[in-house]
Amino acid sequence: MAKPNRETDLLIIGNGVAGIRAAAAARREDPALRILIVSGESCPAYAAGALPDYLAGHIPREEIFIRRAEDYEKDGVGVLFGEEVLEIRHGEKKAVTEKHVIAYDRLIYAAGSFPILPRRIEGIGLPGNRVMKTVADVDGLLAQKASSAVVVGSGAIGLEGALALKESGCERVTLVELMDRVIPKSLDRDTAALVAAEVEKRGIRVLTGESVNAVKGEGKVAFAETNHEKIPCDLVLWAVGVRPRVELAADAGVALGETGGILVDDCMATNLPDFYAAGDCTESTDRLTQKPVLNLLWEAAARQGETAGLAAAGRRKPFPGSLAVLLTYVGETPVLAFGATEDDLEGRRYRVAERSAGGGYTRLLLRRNRLVGAQMVGTLEFAGPLLALMEKGAALPAAAGDIGDIRRNIVIPHQLSSYLREFRPPGRKRKETL
């Protein structure tokens, strides 16, 4: 191998929120540490959660960035933009990019995730098939100025993408979902029906129980073929999920967990000495179920980054595990869900408590008098305390029969009103009261 032409104490692969939080924490802990971030993207770090707002035209491009190029130098952190690490030789403590061989002492791998593109679909290679993961993706979507779009997948990213495309001026937007309802992993049918109605009110056609099986056109996308129809479109936005980007680490000998994410301990150490991992590329433990999960959310990535940075600088501050909380907006209407859905509870005894009031809908799932799942549309009232209640696994008084009783029986420490704020990445336009 060529001689190193860069040297650092701490090398961080990835400039997403996990990477930059790791750098900041390590710098705070050890002012003398030499830190170098290598970033495959050529721009400073940004809030991916704000990309739909940028696409919709709610915020200008510059507002999505959470770092300016000059901030890195100010913070005493070196950075190589637009350079991918191609190989990690951890035995020799060297990482290789196209231009550099970097010698390091400790490594934090924060490579994030890939959007899934179903490679076997006919026509997937045609121009006009797109994803929404990076700023460059949204720049491309805006530059295309599509007049008719099919969005595949109705998770939070698909839903937000469809709404943003419509607001950006795309005349016809169709949202196609394979399952029988929108946001199927997090919502029950009744809740999902309310959300779909909100989406349709904004001029978007919602097709559930259908899949896009082929994309066709002469040299570019002209229509998407589902099991029932051909939908004319010049853009197909694929939002069928993301998966952890683990290949480089796995090739270097890092162990993966059962979910396919990198296996880490509570201080983000992998099975290799001096090799840490943080963010979307890792597997974490769900605080509600204690099961291994791929969390793939902003706050978990940020906290894991912080933990990894501290650990690499010599201080233990364990990551408490992640909470899978879906919080998205249809226009100004919030949609929130956490915990189990009815599908998850199939075959078990459970109770549903519902409340519709003041334009908001709350649905709680209870099992053995304990809250095991919550869904809300058009309201976020009591969301924080409910989440805290569920995390504690506290039993409700036997008399608690409906939502009114449940709410009256919750003891709400004051600080819990801010409990859920963490689930909103910075840069988002709307402010919520929880």
Ligand SMILES: Cc1cc2nc3c(=O)[nH]c(=O)nc-3n(C[C@H](O)[C@H](O)[C@H](O)COP(=O)(O)OP(=O)(O)OC[C@H]3O[C@@H](n4cnc5c(N)ncnc54)[C@H](O)[C@@H]3O)c2cc1C
């Ligand atoms: C459109 C969208 C909306 C979202 N909305 C929300 C939301 O509302 N709430 C929420 O909690 N979460 C949301 N998320 C998810 C959240 O943004 C992510 O969980 C978080 O950004 C993950 O951060 P990360 O640092 O782990 O990874 P990433 O942000 O993926 O960053 C990883 C970086 O590593 C770089 N990299 C990878 N491999 C290499 C290599 N070999 N060499 C050099 N660089 C490399 C990549 O180019 C990338 O820049 C959203 C995501 C998207 C895409």
